[in-house]
Amino acid sequence: MQVTTLGEALYPSPLRYFVSDSLRLAERIIQRPDEKMTDNIAFELAGPREKLFFDAKTTRAGIVTCGGLSPGLNDVIRSLFLELHHAYGVSQVYGFQGGYRGLDPHLGKEPLLLTPELVDDVHKKGGTFLGTSRGPVDTAVAVQNLIDKQINILFVVGGDGTQRGGYELYKEAKRQNYPLAVVGVPKTIDNDIPFVSQTFGYLTAIEEAAKALDRAHVEARCVNNGISLVKLMGRNAGFIAAGATLASQEVNFILVPEVPFKLEGPNGFLAALKKRILDRGHALVVVAEGAGQELLQNNTQLKDASGNILLNDIGQYLSTRIKTFFEDEDIPVHLRYMDPSYLIRSTRANAVDSVLCDLFARNAVHAAMAGKTGLIIGKLHDKYIHVPSELLASRKRVMETDGMLWQGVLASTGQPASFY
Template sequence: MNITVLGETKFASPIGHSVSDDLRIPENIIIDPASPAKEELTFELAGPRAKLFFDPANTRAGIVTCGGLCPGLNNVIRSLFLELHHAYGVKEVLGFRGGYQGLDPANGKEPIILTPEFVHNIHKEGGTVLGTSRGPVNIQVAVDNLILRGINIIFTVGGDGTQRGGNELFQEARKRGHPLAVVGVPKTIDNDVAFVTRTFGYMTAVSEASRVLSNAHNEAISVQNGIGLVKLMGRNAGFVVAGATVACQDVNFALLPEVPFKLDGPNGFLAALKERIVHRAHAVIVVAEGAGQDLFAADELKKDDSGNIKAKDIGLFLRESIEKYFKGENIPVVIRYIDPSYIVRSSAANSEDAILCDMFARSAVHAAMAGKTGLVIGYMHDRFIHVPIELLASRKKSMDPHSFQWKAVQAATGQGVQFK
């Protein structure tokens, strides 16, 4: 997987050590002698290069944060700036406001000139000091603006839609012959980015969500036939639900997008929930927002401004279905429904994610200063790597129902075989 470089690297790096472009990380490190040999993907190892494409004293960089909130955004902004400013001595760093919309000067928001004083304490706050938005921007107008402002490097911090937008910026700049380094930092609380073992914000989300699940358990056991029902993030992947379930150990039913389930019938979810209530008089259920979408009546799919399919509200659907079912069974239940999604995603990063954010950001700066473009920083086998944007945007990561992770969920909940 070769990475595009803007041109010859002529400037000596101020960093005291360097990594060779020849060092590669394989996608798969498991060797199965029984499987036929095949060509494996390998990726450039991230890190500082001995020579730079950009002269730091004449370089201007920009940062943009896009999409939904995620713990660690401010940490990434801060570490990007500090590495550019202190380690490389870059002339100026601009923070574009309001997501990709901020690349269009017509929206009226001037970018922020970042300084050590501005970023001093931002890592202690949730959200993003630059603001965010969903949806695209006119690419021609955005590149015009970047050229006009003398931007040599743009860091795009966001999910798959953001990185697709970064690829368009890269392609448009290349078409015009403008040397613009576009480097993405992958952001999604769902942890569903390919070639990234763990995205920043995920562990904070798991930690915050597990506390919510513990509180839901407290509510459920405090009343007769109490049911705690919690909906968490996870449009296409159930990693947050799985992680929080195993961390909490108080969940009885975990429902993920990757594992279809049936509501009705003797082996369905509602029958299993009834058995739990009859024998234990309480239950805790956690469901990912993208689970059970096949249970809704088929109609026109709606999309958000980022182009993602908007999931129907499985949390409210389950609450109504459970209420109706137990009423028909003449079993009184008390349901406590909790949706903490916006609280979880707006939290400040915990220490584990803070460290990860810092390493993602510094890896991105090293790549950009070396003139590498059209890439996203990946993270595999405990190493940071360079992934072409087009490749990353073409894949999604999801949980394997036969994986160790899902087996751990089944062991923690005791739910066994999924409901069919």
């Protein structure tokens, strides 16, 4: 994939090792006998370049964090700043406050001038000290503001909606003929960004979710016919629910967006849950927020400020249906419904995610200083790559139901492959 550059890179890099623009990484490293390699996308490798487009002494960079919270946001901000400041010698790095609203001088606060003292211990806290918000910004106003503030580089930290916004900012800057490097750092605990094998915050979310599942299991086991129903995040993909299920090893049923299910009938979920209660006297059920949406009525397809379709509450719906079902069956149960989602995503990053945040951030800085724009930093086959932002719209990343993760879930829970 060809990555856009702002122009010829003329300034020597102060770093000591470099990656050539000619190096590529194939999307698929395993080839079927009938597959043509010409159909395989090859991505430019990320890393420091020998020549830079921007002169560090006169460069101004900005950082904006958008969308929902994720463990590691402050780690990314800190590593972006430290790489710019210490490695490249960029003296002016600004943090735009309140998400994309902060790019509009009429809506947001003035950006913060970041310093080593300001970012010293931010990685020890959850959330983002710059603040965040959902929703678009008038791109013409935002780019004009960046021009007025002489911002040469903008790092956009967020999920797919945020990166779509970053792509619009890139196009607007190009339309205005302003050499702005827009580089995205992919963020979502759902782990569903294409061409990114693991987004930062995902492993921390699994760790925290597994703790919640263990406690929910205790609640179910300590009462007669106890059922704990736990809703976890996962709009379009069940990665958190599946990962937490394997980490906990206490889950009996898991429902995810990738696998449609029925509630009623001899092979439906409720019949399986009834058998579990009669046989074992307790059950732990995990549902991803995007699962079973086709079962709920009044799905109006309304969207939130980020452009995501508003989901109906599958957790509350299942809770009601389970209670009604067992009442009709004359089987007394003790149902506990729990939604720890916001507690999970607002914690600080664990050690593994902190390392991942650092590597995403540093590779984003390398790309920006070399004058690359309209891209996000991806990760495939344990290598960091440059992914053109426009390519994100062409793919959705979901869990493979014939893959090892889901097969491990089925083996761990013992549930059938399908509730149909």
